[in-house]
Amino acid sequence: LQLGTGAKKRRGGLPRWSRREVCLLSGLVFAAGLCVILTCMLVLKYLAAEGDSYCLEGCQEKKAFLRASRFLSANMDATIDPCQDFYSFACGGWLRRHGIPEDKLVYGTIGAIAEQNEAKLRALLSRPVRRRAPGSAEGRGSGGWDAPPGRGDLNELLYKTQGVYSAAVLFSLTVSLDERNTSRYVIRDGLTLPERTLYLGQDEESEKILAAYRVFMERLLTLLGAEHVEQKAQEILQLEQHLANITVSEYDDVRRDVSSMYHKVTLGELQRITPTLKWKRLLDRIFHDNFSEEEEVVLLATDYMHKVSDLIRVTPSRILHNYMLWRIVVVLSEHLSTPFRDAIHELSKEMEGNEKQLELGKICLSQANKHFGMALGALFVEEHFSSASKAKVQQLVEDIKYILDQRLDELDWMDEETRRAARAKLRYMMVMIRDPVLKPEAIDKEYEFEVDEKTYFKNILNSIAFSIRLSVKKIRQEVDKSAWLLPPQALNAYYLPNKNQMVFPAGILQPTLYDPEFPQSLNYGGIGTIIGHELTHGYDDWGGQYDRHGNLVHWWTERSYSKFLKKAQCIVNLYDNFTVYNQRVNGKHTLGENIADMGGLKLAYYAYQKWVREHGPEHPLHHLKYTHDQLFFIAFAQNWCIKRRSQSIYLQVLTDKHAPEHYRVLGSVSQFEEFGRVFHCPKNSPMNPAHK
Incomplete structure (x- = not known):
């Protein structure tokens, strides 16, 4: 019995396929293959997902x-x-x-x-800045370079250096914790030089550094339009060396014994220790206060302050003037134009071997860190450090x-x-x-001074002035x-x-x-x-x-x-x-x-x-x-x-x-x-x- 449709047979007994049937079969094979591939991909994805969940414990550690x-x-x-x-x-x-x-x-x-x-x-x-309310205008501009008067009131010079530009001269003047009663702040008066050895030229290397420092001084004084720069530089350097000679070395046991350095005196006693300075007038002006003669001040080096007073008495006011102006220049020169930064780099190269100046972008980042540290830090923590x-x-x-x-x-x-x-x-x-963990409002209060993107140097002065104001306010605040x-x-x-x-x-x-x-x-x-x-x-x-x-x-x-x-x-x-x-x-x-x-x-x-x-x-x-x-x-x-x-x-x-x-x-x-x-x-x- 023969079953069939009567289809024509090819030689060898196999049926002949029509073109339509061949196309249909090809489509079916392709579809089946595609299904197999998709199935494999889904299986692999599932296995990968399972592997990732397992990897949370195993692979991540590996x-x-x-x-x-x-x-x-x-x-x-x-x-x-x-x-x-x-x-x-x-x-x-x-x-x-x-x-x-x-x-x-x-x-x-x-x-x-x-x-x-x-x-x-x-x-x-x-990142793009999200501007909110206009910036605070509380920070009063410090203006340009307020050159101290030539001869005359030494206190005016000290006020400009310490109270306007935050440059320590002759002595440091800070608001600090009273180290014998840290529940209160106190005015502290101390040394200015971290280590005196460099100024004394006691070996070949320090002589080399001193020579480079003097060249640096002459270069900056020239940029500022000074005359007789060699003489001025020599006089300023000699005064700094005198200060170094009367400074207690950090290597000295006395300097390491905080108790022996600590002396609390009244403002009246401080005036008797250093009669060449008008302390009440100076502190009243810096702190915007009216201190009594009984106001307490901590001296960290009584003998040094005696000797500073003597040094002021015998030093011509012209040299004191130039020295104080120089200290302001040292504090601010890094914020000035390229020739000033070039001079700083040359000194660093001679002293420490620094071959290349920092790129301007790195300088800007450094200054943003310095003047807006807490604000930038809040962003850093949010992005790069978890509570876990x-x-x-x-x-x-x-x-x-x-x-x-x-x-x-x-x-x-x-x-x-x-x-x-x-x-x-x-x-x-x-x-x-x-x-x-400062709230945004608290961070804002740290930077309530005027900032203008077109006046970089004035921004620096505003920041310094605001920092001084924050510091002097502490004297009457709770710690x-x-x-x-x-x-x-x-x-x-x-x-x-x-x-x-x-x-x-x-x-x-x-x-x-x-x-x-x-x-x-x-x-x-x-x-x-x-x-x-x-x-x-x-x-x-x-x-x-x-x-x-x-x-x-x-x-x-x-x-x-x-x-x-x-x-x-x-x-x-x-x-x-x-x-x-x-x-x-x-x-x-x-x-x-x-x-x-x-x-x-x-x-x-x-x-x-x-x-x-x-x-x-x-x-x-x-x-x-x-x-x-x-x-x-x-x-x-x-x-x-x-x-x-x-x-x-x-x-x-x-x-x-x-x-x-x-x-x-x-x-x-x-x-x-x-x-x-x-x-x-x-x-x-x-x-x-x-x-x-």
Whole structure:
């Protein structure tokens, strides 16, 4: 039986397809293939979505750990024995790969964070401005250059320099917390030179710097149209050298003992100490007040003020006039035209080796930061630091404070009375993280001065005048101990002993110092050691002079303080033996920072051990053979990977209270027994000496 439609057959028995059937079949095959492809795409998308949700826990950590691993390994030089030179081991790769940008004196891992922060700030400033109500016109214009009168009233000169242009001359004049009663503000009168050595030309390098400084003076005086510039420059420089000679050196024990520097006197007594000045007239004018003879003033250097008064008496008024005008020029010259900025750059090049001026855009960003810091900081925090990250940093701080509280019991040289006072100081210590949380209205009040986009220099003068007004108003105001010294975007952290306050702005809580996705070993070794550093400042040779309320009160027993000083001398001796470019590090000058480095490292390490006990061991970093305990120390060292120009090293050793970075690391790890254990360093190896 044959079934079929009677269709024609081709040779071999197969039916012949019509053209329409072929087209129809082709369409069906194409459609089927398309369906298969779409189905596969949907399946893959579903699997990817499932993978992403899984990745929130697994892959995100892996990605962060991979970033951390790459950063650490790129900075290291594994060919160097960590027990011989841990700094070169941890930073050798970074030092080899990086140079110093032409417009910088130094560059390091923290400098790289600064560049990232600057890029974020530039992006914020580049956004279109949302204009609201017209700007406040409260800021009165300071006008142009108000040259002081030639001969005559010295107080008029002082008023212009200190009260109009905020330029410290002969002495500093500020409104500060009364360090013996920090619930009130007081007028403070003190030294003007940070360190006198540079002015005295005691070696070949400082002679070279003095010569460059004099050329700088002559160049600026010429730009200002002065005559006989060589004579004027010589006279001004000689007066500054006289001031340097009567200034107490920062290396002097007296300068480090705040109690010995602090002298509270009445306005009448101050007048008798310095009879060449009319103090009541000067202060009444600057503060817009009518002070009585009983108004209290804190003198930070009574002997210095005696000598300043004598120096004023014997110095011709013409030279005093030129000197004060010069100090105004120094304060304002960076805001003037290109020839002035060129002169500043030439001085920087001679002193510090700076090869290239900052670009105008970077200068503008710097000035915006300086004059509108809190406003810019509010934008920075909103965009670049979450509340969740703040909570994590707060926990990290609490862990480190807990460790200090525990380890106070292990200090066998500290007696019980001193230990109780130390604990009380720890309990009362304020910790400020991220930003001061100012409302928009409060931020606006910080900048109630006139700004005109067409008059840059006048804006600067208006800002200075407004800052002075804010400062002088404080003298009759209640103290706000929660106020911040720096804006939130600052790449810094600090401890204020007269407030017993630690501050960690959002600007320093950035990768790679702190990254919430990094292993905790790196966060404790990175920002954790900096937190421990600032905490230790409350108990070092400087901060330890202040009590839990921030008052200048000696809270140590004599027995404990004597033992503390003996241990501190060991640290002085250690750093005195370090040299860089044939310059010896000054162990006494850097003592406070060295104590803080050593203490901060130990506190952060033990805090990390506490974290591990509570949360369990961390997953290893791929491609790195190091344990997390070892990674903690590597992260600490990599905080300080840095290159400096050779000229700037001279100034650092001479004036900086921090030791050179290489020795900040070596000094700290070599005196910590846990480091030697973690890296299996033989006894008496450089990083594990027998005597610590």
